[in-house]
Amino acid sequence: xxxxxxRTLARLVLLVGLSLFLALVQGWIILAAAAGALAILALVxxxxxxxxxxxxxxxxxxxxxxxxxxxxxxxxxxxxxxPAFRWGLVHMAPYSLRMGALALANLLFIRVTSxxxxxxxxxxxxxxxxxxxxxxxxxxxxxxxxxxxxxVVDAQRCRGxxxxxxxxxxxxxxVFVPLFLGQVQRSRxxxxxxxxxxxxxxxxxxxxxx
Amino acid sequence: xxxxxxxxxxxxxxxxALDSRARLLKEVGLTVERGERVGIVGPSGSGKTTLGFHxxxxxPWALEGxxxxxxxxxxxxxxxxxxxxxxxxxLQNPENQIFCDRVEDEVAFGLGEGAxxxxxxxxxxRTGLAAFRDRDPATLSLGWKxxxxxxxxxxxxxxxxxxxxxxxxxxxxxxxxxxxxxxETGDRKGITTxxxxxxxxxxxxxATRLVxxxxxxxxxxxxxxxxxxxxxxxxxxxxxxxxxxxxxxxSMTFAYERQRxxxxxxxxxxxxxxxxxLLGPNGAGKSTLLRxxxxxxxxxxxxxxTCAGRPLMEEVGLVFQNPDEQIFALxxxxxxxxxxxxxxxxxxxxxxxxxxxxxxxxxxxxxDRLPFSLSYGEKRRLTLASVxxxxxxILCLDEPTAALxxxxxxxxxxxMRDHAEAGGAILFATHDQAFARSLATRSVPLAGAP
Numbered sequence: 275x276x277x278x279x280x281r282t283l284a285r286l287v288l289l290v291g292l293s294l295f296l297a298l299v300q301g302w303i304i305l306a307a308a309a310g311a312l313a314i315l316a317l318v319x320x321x322x323x324x325x326x327x328x329x330x331x332x333x334x335x336x337x338x339x340x341x342x343x344x345x346x347x348x349x350x351x352x353x354x355x356x357p358a359f360r361w362g363l364v365h366m367a368p369y370s371l372r373m374g375a376l377a378l379a380n381l382l383f384i385r386v387t388s389x390x391x392x393x394x395x396x397x398x399x400x401x402x403x404x405x406x407x408x409x410x411x412x413x414x415x416x417x418x419x420x421x422x423x424x425x426v427v428d429a430q431r432c433r434g435x436x437x438x439x440x441x442x443x444x445x446x447x448x449v450f451v452p453l454f455l456g457q458v459q460r461s462r463x464x465x466x467x468x469x470x471x472x473x474x475x476x477x478x479x480x481x482x483x484x
Numbered sequence: 485x486x487x488x489x490x491x492x493x494x495x496x497x498x499x500x501a502l503d504s505r506a507r508l509l510k511e512v513g514l515t516v517e518r519g520e521r522v523g524i525v526g527p528s529g530s531g532k533t534t535l536g537f538h539x540x541x542x543x544p545w546a547l548e549g550x551x552x553x554x555x556x557x558x559x560x561x562x563x564x565x566x567x568x569x570x571x572x573x574x575l576q577n578p579e580n581q582i583f584c585d586r587v588e589d590e591v592a593f594g595l596g597e598g599a600x601x602x603x604x605x606x607x608x609x610r611t612g613l614a615a616f617r618d619r620d621p622a623t624l625s626l627g628w629k630x631x632x633x634x635x636x637x638x639x640x641x642x643x644x645x646x647x648x649x650x651x652x653x654x655x656x657x658x659x660x661x662x663x664x665x666x667x668e669t670g671d672r673k674g675i676t677t678x679x680x681x682x683x684x685x686x687x688x689x690x691a692t693r694l695v696x697x698x699x700x701x702x703x704x705x706x707x708x709x710x711x712x713x714x715x716x717x718x719x720x721x722x723x724x725x726x727x728x729x730x731x732x733x734x735s736m737t738f739a740y741e742r743q744r745x746x747x748x749x750x751x752x753x754x755x756x757x758x759x760x761x762l763l764g765p766n767g768a769g770k771s772t773l774l775r776x777x778x779x780x781x782x783x784x785x786x787x788x789x790t791c792a793g794r795p796l797m798e799e800v801g802l803v804f805q806n807p808d809e810q811i812f813a814l815x816x817x818x819x820x821x822x823x824x825x826x827x828x829x830x831x832x833x834x835x836x837x838x839x840x841x842x843x844x845x846x847x848x849x850x851x852d853r854l855p856f857s858l859s860y861g862e863k864r865r866l867t868l869a870s871v872x873x874x875x876x877x878i879l880c881l882d883e884p885t886a887a888l889x890x891x892x893x894x895x896x897x898x899x900m901r902d903h904a905e906a907g908g909a910i911l912f913a914t915h916d917q918a919f920a921r922s923l924a925t926r927s928v929p930l931a932g933a934p
Contacts, residue, residue, distance in 0.1 A: 388620075389585035414585060418622075422809070428780055429810040432802045433870060434826025448822065451812035455856070459808065460580045466546050467581035467633075470573050471594035471640055 282387055282395035289383045296375045305371035312378040319385055325420050329381075332423075333374060339441055341366055381416075389414045411464075419457065426452045489559055491643060491676050492516040492539050496553035497563075499534055503548070508534040510700040511553065516676055518643075521667065523691035524680045525713070527889040529859040531700040532680045533648055539678055540571030540646040558643055572637025576649035576887070578629035579622075582636075587624070588617040590632055594639035603639065610669070611635040626766050627658035631665060638669065644676045645669075651683055652887050655765040655915045659683070663690040682889050684714035685918065713890070717922040720897045722904040726925065727756030729791045730909045731777060731800070731878050736786035738769075738776060746772055749786070752928060754878065754909045759900060761920035762913040764930035770913035773930070774880040777911060778802040790878065801876030805883040807863035816842065816858070816866060817851040823874045841873040845899060861892035868899065879903055881912040885919045897923050 296308060316326065341362055348361030389410055396406045427440075430448045439445040492515065499509040508531045516522055516539065524532050537546045541557045544566035555563040557570050575581055584590040588604065591613065595603050608614040613635055616624060621632055630650060637645060645666070651659040667690060670677045681687050688694065688708040696704040696711055704711045731754040739745035746769040754760060762770040775781045776788050779796030790799040804810065813819040820838035829837065842848045845865050850858065855866060864884070872879070884896055900910055900923060914920055920927055 389583075390589050411583075414583070418579070425804070426809050428775070429804045431780065431797075432778060432804070433810070433823040434874070436826070439826060444822075444825075448810075448812045452809050456808060463575050463577070463580035464583060466542070466573065467575070467636075468583060468593075469545050470542065470568065470571070471636060472569065 278391060279394050279398045282391040283398065285383060285387055286392075286395055289379060292379050293376060296372055296379065300368070302368040302371060305368050305375060309371045309375040309378065312375055312382065316378055316382060316385075319382060321381060321385060325381070325417055328420050328424050329377060333370070335437055335440060337366075337370065340370065344369075380413075384413055384416060407468075415460070419453070422456055423449070423453055426456070490515045490556075491518045491520075491558060493556040494538065494553065495555075497535075497538060497551070497555055498553055499531075499538065499543070499547065499549055499551045501547075501549040508549070508700055509538070509551075512700070512702055514539070514695065514702060514705070516678070518676055519670065519674045520676050521670060521690060521692045522676070522678045523684075523687035523694045523708070524678060524697060525682070525684055525687060525694060525711075526697035526703070527891060528861045528887075530697045532697050534700075535697060536646050536648055536678055536680050540573060540644055541567030542571060542573055542646070546573075569640055570642065571644040571646050572634070572640055572642040574630070574633045574637060574645070574647040574650055576652045578626065578633040578653070581633055582621045582629060585620050585622070586617075587613055587619050587621055587632060590621055591635045591639055594636055607635055607639055610672075611638070611665075625658070626653045627655075627661060630654065630658075630662060634665070634669075638673075642675065644678060647677070647679045647681075649681055649887055650679065651681055651686070653766075656917060657765060659686060659915070666690070682887060683916075684890075685716070688714055716918045717894060717897055720901050720923050721925055722757055722759060722901055724757050724905060726758045727907070729753045729755050731788075731790055731911070733777070733788045734786055736776070736783045736788060738772065738781065738783045740772075747776075747783070754911055756877075756907055756909055757904050758925050759904050759910045759912070759923055761924035761927040762911065762930055763915075763917065763920060763927050768930040770930055771882050774802055774882055774911065774913055777878070777880050792877075799876060800878045800880060801871040801874060802880040803868050803871050803882065803884065805886055807860075807867040810867060810870070811855045811863060813855060815851065816847060816853050816855050819855050819866060820870045820873050823870060827874065837873050838869075841869045845869045845872070846895070861888055861895075864888060864892065865895070865899075868896075872903070877908045879908060879910045881910065883914060884912055885914060885916040893919065 296305070299305060299308075344362035344366040345358050347365070348358030349355060352358055352361055392413060393406055393410050396409060426449050427435075435445055435448055440449065494512055494514045497509055497512040497514075498507060500507050512535060524536060526532050534547060537543045538551065538555060541562050543551055545568070551563055553563060554561065557567045560567065582590055584593060588608065591607055591611075592604050608617055611631055611634070613628075613632060616628065621629060624632065634645070647666070650662060654662060663686060666677055666679070669675065679687060679691070691708055693706065694704070694708045694711040695702060696713060733750060733752040736747055736750045737745055738747045762773060764770055772781065776783060777796065778800045779788070780802070788796065790796060792799060811819060813822065817835065817838050820842055821834045824834035824837045825831070839848065839851060842851055845868065847862065847865055847869060850862065855863065858866060881900075885893055888896060897919070900912075904910055
C-alpha cells in the first residue's frame with residue numbers, strides 16, 4: 275500500500291473513531307473538552323472564515339428552536355412545565371456539543387485531505403465505485419453548499435427576512451427551497467458532466483473512476 | 485468516418501418534453517460539417533439547448549422526453565440511443581461540473597488509463613493549465629475554471645464541443661479570451677464547435693455560421709452576416725438632469741483580506757434620476773460594492789449612507805444575479821408578496837402591492853403560476869418585481885443582463901429607465917458594455933485589489 279494511501283486511511287480511521295466516540299460518549303464535560311480541542315485545532319489549521327462564521331451563526335440561530343424541542347420533550351418526560359425547562363437545558367447541552375464537535379471533526383478532515391486522497395483511500399478499501407463517488411461527492415461539496423446557503427440567506431435578507439423570521443416556517447422555506455433546488459441542479463450538471471467523460475456507475479461498462 | 489460525409493445531419497428532428505408534453509423541437513433539419521464554428525442563437529425557451537444536446541448526441545442523458553426523426557452523428561444513426569463520447573459538453577456554470585480538487589486530476593478524469601500519462605501533459609500545456617496543475621480548481625478565476633471544464637472535455641477526444649451559455653459568468657476580457665481559445669483549439673484539432681449564447685455580437689465575430697432558433701424551428705441559418713438580428717439597444721438614457729443625492733459613499737475602505745483592500749478611500753454619490761454602471765473585470769469588487777450599498781457588508785472605514793437618513797436595508801433594493809437562489813414560493817404572487825409581508829404589511833395590502841407590481845412589470849397574467857415553471861427571463865423579472873414591491877428609491881442590480889435574450893433585455897432597459905425617471909436611482913454591475921453604453925448616465929470603472 276502506498277504511503278499516501280496509508281496516511282489517508284489512518285486519518286479516515288481516526289475520523290470514524292472520533293465520530294463514534296463523540297456519538298456515544300456521555301457527559302457534557304467530556305464533550306465540551308472535545309469540542310474545545312477541535313475548535314482550537316480548527317483555529318490553528320485555519321478553517322475558511324466564511325464557513326466558520328456560517329456554521330457558528332446557524333448553530334446559534336438554531337438554539338432557540340432546539341431548546342423548545344427539548345423543553346417539549348422535557349414536558350413529556352417529567353409531566354410538568356417547571357422541571358421541563360431544566361430538563362431541556364440539561365439534555366440540550368450535550369446534544370449541541372456533540373453535533374458541533376462532529377461537524378468540526380468532519381470539516382477538519384476535509385481541510386487536511388484532498389478529494390483525490392479520499393477517493394484513493396476508499397478505493398484501496400475495495401469499496402464499489404458508486405459508493406466512492408457518493409461519499410467523495412458529499413465531502414467535496416460541503417463547503418460549496420455552505421457558501422451557497424450564505425448567498426441564499428443574503429438574497430432573502432434583501433427581501434426583509436430577519437434572523438428572527440428565519441426560524442419561522444416561511445422563513446425556513448425561503449432558505450431551504452432555493453438551496454435544495456440549487457443542489458438538484460448542481461447534481462444534475464455534475465452527473466451529466468461525469469457521464470459525458472465516461473465515469474462508470476456500473477462495474478460492467480464504461481470507464482471506472484480515476 | 486469518410487471526409488465527405490457531414491459530421492452532424494439532423495432531419496425532421498422533433499422532441500417532446502416528458503413533463504409538459506410541449507414540442508420543444510419541431511421537425512428541424514440541419515447539417516454541420518467537420519471543423520465548423522456554429523453559433524446557436526434565439527430567444528429564451530426557443531429550444532436552443534434542446535437542439536444543442538441533440539447535436540452533441542447527449543439527449544438521452546440530458547433530456548427527458550421523446551425524440552423522433554433522424555439524427556446521424558459521425559455517420560451513425562443516434563436518434564434513440566445517443567452517442568456518448570461524440571461531444572464534450574461545457575455548461576454555463578463551470579463550478580457545477582468540476583469534480584476533482586486538483587486541476588491535473590480534473591483534466592485526467594476523462595483520459596483512459598493508457599492515455600493518461602501520454603495525453604495529460606500535452607493537454608495541460610495546450611490549454612495553458614500546466615502552471616496550475618496542483619491548484620485546487622476552487623481557487624481559480626471563473627475564466628480559468630471555464631477553461632478547465634473545456635480541457636476536461638477535450639480529454640475524451642470529442643468530435644464536437646458543445647458550450648451552453650459559456651459566457652454568463654465571464655467578464656468581457658474573459659469571454660474574449662474564451663472565444664480565442666475555442667477558435668485555436670477547434671482549428672488545430674478540427675473539432676466542430678457549437679456555442680449557444682445570447683451575446684450575439686461576440687458570437688458573430690467568432691462563428692463561421694449562425695443558426696437562429698425560434699419556437700423550436702430553424703428560423704435562419706447561414707454566415708453571420710446573412711442572419712438578421714444582433715443589433716445593439718438604442719440609446720435609452722433618462723433625459724432629466726440628475727437631482728438630489730440619494731446615496732453617498734465617502735472615503736470608504738473595505739477588505740476581505742486585511743493586506744489587500746478592495747476599496748481604499750472610495751467615494752461615490754448616486755443622485756436621483758441617475759443610472760450608474762459599475763464596470764470592471766471579475767473580482768474587481770462590483771458585487772461587493774452593491775452589497776456595501778445594501779448594508780449586507782460593512783466598510784472598515786468611511787461611510788455608506790442614504791441622504792434621507794433611513795437604514796440602507798430599507799431604502800436600498802438589491803437584486804441578485806441568479807433568480808434560482810431566491811425563488812421558493814408556490815405562486816408568482818406569493819413570491820412577490822414575501823417582502824411586503826416581512827415589512828409587516830397586512831395580508832390584503834401585501835397582496836395588493838404584489839399584484840400592482842406584477843402588473844407593472846408585465847407579469848400580472850402569470851400571478852397564479854408556479855415560479856419555477858417560468859422562463860429564465862420571466863424569473864429575472866419576477867426577482868426584480870419582488871424587490872421593487874418594497875418601493876426602494878435606490879435600486880442595485882447585480883449583472884442584470886446575464887443570460888437575457890434581446891426582448892427581455894429591452895424590457896429590462898425600459899423598466900430601469902422608468903425607475904430612474906420616477907425619481908429613483910440605479911446602481912448596476914455589469915460586464916455588458918453595450919448595455920451600459922445605451923442606458924447608463926455614467927460609468928464607474930473598478931480595478932479591484934492590487
